[in-house]
Amino acid sequence: DTGVSQNPRHKITKRGQNVTFRCDPISEHNRLYWYRQTLGQGPEFLTYFQNEAQLEKSRLLSDRFSAERPKGSFSTLEIQRTEQGDSAMYLCASSSDFSQQYFGPGTRLTVT
Amino acid sequence: AQSVTQLDSHVSVSEGTPVLLRCNYSSSYSPSLFWYVQHPNKGLQLLLKYTSAATLVKGINGFEAEFKKSETSFHLTKPSAHMSDAAEYFCVVPGGANNLFFGTGTRLTVIP
Numbered sequence: 694d695t696g697v698s699q700n701p702r703h704k705i706t707k708r709g710q711n712v713t714f715r716c717d718p719i720s721e722h723n724r725l726y727w728y729r730q731t732l733g734q735g736p737e738f739l740t741y742f743q744n745e746a747q748l749e750k751s752r753l754l755s756d757r758f759s760a761e762r763p764k765g766s767f768s769t770l771e772i773q774r775t776e777q778g779d780s781a782m783y784l785c786a787s788s789s790d791f792s793q794q795y796f797g798p799g800t801r802l803t804v805t
Numbered sequence: 806a807q808s809v810t811q812l813d814s815h816v817s818v819s820e821g822t823p824v825l826l827r828c829n830y831s832s833s834y835s836p837s838l839f840w841y842v843q844h845p846n847k848g849l850q851l852l853l854k855y856t857s858a859a860t861l862v863k864g865i866n867g868f869e870a871e872f873k874k875s876e877t878s879f880h881l882t883k884p885s886a887h888m889s890d891a892a893e894y895f896c897v898v899p900g901g902a903n904n905l906f907f908g909t910g911t912r913l914t915v916i917p
Contacts, residue, residue: 733909735809796849798847
């Protein structure tokens with residue numbers, strides 16, 4: 694399967710802990726996106742990479758959030774000092790052009 | 806500024822009857838419009854996209870949508886619903902040069 698993969702699929706953590714999620718995009722895609730989806734809402738854009746460069750960040754991406762894509766391949770999203778409001782599905786997508794983004798299955802984060 | 810209004814949060818149809826999911830949009834960016842589908846425990850999948858070519862766009866699984874600029878609408882239709890169509894559907898516009906802006910979604914239920 695050459696789709697977008699995300700790990701872990703589920704993460705339960707206690708408030709105040711740090712968490713890190715990984716996204717492996719489709720190998721030939723140079724664009725990578727992170728979105729967040731809360732219950733009953735559509736996904737909201739967090740950040741965008743072209744190759745290893747982080748070119749765009751949403752205002753939703755507070756100082757506690759950091760994303761990297763060190764070699765232009767996989768990406769990580771870290772949340773420091775998690776809060777209950779961070780509970781959501783975190784989605785990764787990749788594409789070779791803007792008009793068609795391929796989404797992974799997501800990582801569901803629950804902060805207790 | 807961009808906005809997407811999905812006029813129905815939940816649509817219920819009987820198997821074999823037509824499907825209509827309504828979407829009105831506003832976007833400052835390129836006139837691209839998308840419909841994505843999200844099945845439970847699966848990643849978001851692109852159903853179809855409009856990129857200023859033909860106003861009637863055909864997508865996967867028998868779905869199509871018509872771009873109506875005068876009405877700022879991009880409604881999704883299918884002549885005959887199948888049980889496997891039950892899912893969450895999102896109308897999407899460009900949120901910027903490098904991201905997507907999702908509507909709040911319409912949950913489609915198909916009754917056998």
